Amino acid sequence: MARQNTVFKEAYNRYAVALRTDTALPSEPEIAAQLGVSRSTARAILTRLSEEGIIRWNKRQKIVLRQPTDHDLFPSEETDSLHDIIERSFMQRILADDAAPGMQINELELAREIGTGTTSVREFLIRFSRFGLIEKRPNSHWTLKGFTREFALELADVREMFELHSAAEFGRLPRDNQSWADLAAMRDEHHAMLADINQRFKDFSVLDERFHLLIHRASKNRFIADFYDAIAIVFHYHYQWNKTAARQRNERAIHEHLDYIAALESGDQAAIDAACRAHLHSARQTLLQSLPQIATETA
Amino acid sequence: MARQNTVFKEAYNRYAVALRTDTALPSEPEIAAQLGVSRSTARAILTRLSEEGIIRWNKRQKIVLRQPTDHDLFPSEETDSLHDIIERSFMQRILADDAAPGMQINELELAREIGTGTTSVREFLIRFSRFGLIEKRPNSHWTLKGFTREFALELADVREMFELHSAAEFGRLPRDNQSWADLAAMRDEHHAMLADINQRFKDFSVLDERFHLLIHRASKNRFIADFYDAIAIVFHYHYQWNKTAARQRNERAIHEHLDYIAALESGDQAAIDAACRAHLHSARQTLLQSLPQIATETA
DNA sequence: ATTTTGTTTTTTATCTACAATAAACATTTT
DNA sequence: AAAATGTTTATTGTAGATAAAAAACAAAAT
Known part of the structure; x- marks a missing residue:
């Protein structure tokens, strides 16, 4: 799979919980702006809400039929962006007691442990390096400098x-x-x-x-x-x-x-x-x- | 191709120009340390020098047979690391007159123009972002903030x-x-x-x-x-x-x-x-x- | 016993492909 | 005519694959 639709799922949850029965929803661009996503994603949300029978959607008419329940929402594991998952996972490792300064950081191992591709881990590490806690030797591994x-x-x-x-x-x-x-x-x-x-x-x-x-x-x-x-x-x-x-x-x-x-x-x-x-x-x-x-x- | 052997080529050139006829070369680990590369790369250099008839190599015996000429060296286009190529190319674009602040930066277009994959361009942009000249909108494009x-x-x-x-x-x-x-x-x-x-x-x-x-x-x-x-x-x-x-x-x-x-x-x-x-x-x-x-x- | 060379394994750097998302374009509605 | 919807296209985010480079291991030489 190329990319998880976490943006969609997270925005869906955010929008669903705020719905109130019998209210009419605004236009697609407005919904998109409210949620901070593109109209494509906003439409995907409306499509799903419609399929789930939460709204009745016909062109400009969007009526909330029923309040969504917890059951309708996506579980939280599916709504976290990959970046956040990697960040959390990495910080836990860094701050764990057995993470001694000077330790090597292995991209592939990290990726496997988190259950993700190496590209994302690499990009995270590059971004994270500005915090001064890790350092890269070119063509070689990252080193943990540690919270010293x-x-x-x-x-x-x-x-x-x-x-x-x-x-x-x-x-x-x-x-x-x-x-x-x-x-x-x-x-x-x-x-x-x-x-x-x-x-x-x-x-x-x-x-x-x-x-x-x-x-x-x-x-x-x-x-x-x-x-x-x-x-x-x-x-x-x-x-x-x-x-x-x-x-x-x-x-x-x-x-x-x-x-x-x-x-x-x-x-x-x-x-x-x-x-x-x-x-x-x-x-x-x-x-x-x-x-x-x-x-x-x-x- | 997965990766260019620019490290090898650049180190080869660096080592070749310093060779003097009839001298004996030091041990592999020493050569590697001198050049700041791994022994694997050092051995690749020795192998090539040997194949080109520049040295005679037999286990510990490494004798320089002849001075390498310009003809023996790799052309400079092949020795630049991809990162440097991207950096140069990008900085020229950024500092060119037609690069107006607020302009969007397109990863794919940049990659095509430089003749490289998108991953490398992406990583470069992430690293470069700490200079405060560009900024990313999540799930969307980079914006040039410019040398204002x-x-x-x-x-x-x-x-x-x-x-x-x-x-x-x-x-x-x-x-x-x-x-x-x-x-x-x-x-x-x-x-x-x-x-x-x-x-x-x-x-x-x-x-x-x-x-x-x-x-x-x-x-x-x-x-x-x-x-x-x-x-x-x-x-x-x-x-x-x-x-x-x-x-x-x-x-x-x-x-x-x-x-x-x-x-x-x-x-x-x-x-x-x-x-x-x-x-x-x-x-x-x-x-x-x-x-x-x-x-x-x-x- | 240490250093050097020979060989194998691990890891990084980079490309390509593809789904999700954003953005652009076209059509319809008010 | 302006805004909304419908449709298509472009771009990003991520996985997977592979050659280069580093590192580890094994054997040989001083």
């Missing part, structure tokens, strides 16, 4: 340079910019989480990511944005694996964020710089503490 | 952050580090070029690249190193295309480099910072002036 202390320090250094820059840019945004409203909303979210910290401290990592993303967007710099994407993915898996969601540490981070937000809102560049530095310093400590204790770089 | 003013400004911003960091790190290197000797040698090269500036100003871009690479290596940060790789490639093609090798501008840059080197050697962090900033400021101007005058980003 060196990696964490290099990452933290760049992160600090970028965030200080972005925070300063944020402080210079005109007051009518949407970002200020977003920041205010985020301040409230922080307060809400703090009020119920014992229950919700585990949700912090998601809020943290959104907060820093908001700051970084102010820089309007593609290299900074790309780097933050990389950080976000690496951290996402790293913290998922290392369940070091210490309540105390997160509470402290929330307070730092609130100070940081206050500094941004003050517009005082010196205050912004200080608050940003303070938070980045403790974020660095958190990162270093979350490392597997033994790992050290091997040449 | 925005690109140049974003690049310059990151470059400045990184170089200020690296320069500071350089200043902290222990005095017995090899980099100090390299820096001194580079100072002399700058003086030599300055003495003969009218003849040699065109060679400056190579020296410039080596100089900044030396600084960046001090940071020992993989993200900074990778970014500088990207800059180097982009600039390499950009300046090759835009022959704006103004004598005056280069002379000024050499003076700035010399000030910068003096500051580094002084070890005074404030002086380093100032000299670095001064040079980066004018480097930014140079970059902006070298842009095609009309190009502006399109969404």
Whole structure:
């Protein structure tokens, strides 16, 4: 098989769950735009909905006959894109305890284990290499550099340079910019989480990511944005694996964020710089503490 | 054909030209190490040299019978790696005048034009995407973002952050580090070029690249190193295309480099910072002036 | 005992083919 | 005439196959 129709299946599920009996559906281009797919895929969805008796479809008339049940949806294994499957599978291997730095990565073996072709694995590895966790020797294998202390320090250094820059840019945004409203909303979210910290401290990592993303967007710099994407993915898996969601540490981070937000809102560049530095310093400590204790770089 | 034996051919040429009649050649592993290829490839080279009557080969005995002529070598079209061919071809298209920002990039068309398969082109584009000049819409085409003013400004911003960091790190290197000797040698090269500036100003871009690479290596940060790789490639093609090798501008840059080197050697962090900033400021101007005058980003 | 050569196996780099998806074109409906 | 639907074409995403290159293993030579 050349390609799985995961785009179709995933979009079908997404559209099906939102259907309400007796409502009429909009035009094909509109559905396609809503779902973020091409009209071809949108039509495939309508065709299937029609075949399943969920809608009655005749040209412009598209009436929802019945609410789709869980039974109508495609199982989640079939809706994940191959890229996501490979990413998950690979990250698990990388973060597993037996993945020692210096280890070789074998494309064919990876592909077989994931149950996919080598081309997709290769392309994933090429894309993934920008995160600095693996490295290729030309005409030869990939090497796992690993989530080591060196990696964490290099990452933290760049992160600090970028965030200080972005925070300063944020402080210079005109007051009518949407970002200020977003920041205010985020301040409230922080307060809400703090009020119920014992229950919700585990949700912090998601809020943290959104907060820093908001700051970084102010820089309007593609290299900074790309780097933050990389950080976000690496951290996402790293913290998922290392369940070091210490309540105390997160509470402290929330307070730092609130100070940081206050500094941004003050517009005082010196205050912004200080608050940003303070938070980045403790974020660095958190990162270093979350490392597997033994790992050290091997040449 | 699955794969061209360009590694073999390129290494064969490299080895053949260095042969001297009546000398004995070292062991297979040694030859392989010298050429940076596997022993399998080294043996293929020896086999061919033997077949062509250039050497007499019997187990450990490898005697050079005659000097290879140009006729014995593989033509240069056959020794370029596919990756290099694609890179050159693509950069020429990107930097050509008719390549407007926002343009779509078609994998199949590119592959046909270069005379290669789509897989290689795809992989090249994925790798190339980290330079921020192209962008992919999932399940759809690549878009050329182009060498625009925005690109140049974003690049310059990151470059400045990184170089200020690296320069500071350089200043902290222990005095017995090899980099100090390299820096001194580079100072002399700058003086030599300055003495003969009218003849040699065109060679400056190579020296410039080596100089900044030396600084960046001090940071020992993989993200900074990778970014500088990207800059180097982009600039390499950009300046090759835009022959704006103004004598005056280069002379000024050499003076700035010399000030910068003096500051580094002084070890005074404030002086380093100032000299670095001064040079980066004018480097930014140079970059902006070298842009095609009309190009502006399109969404 | 180590290094070198001879031989075999493994792995990567690349091409080709094809289904899914997007995009373009043509026809119909409002 | 503008927008929607119907139909066709182009392009991407992925699997599978194969030669080149690397790596591993085995035998021979110093």
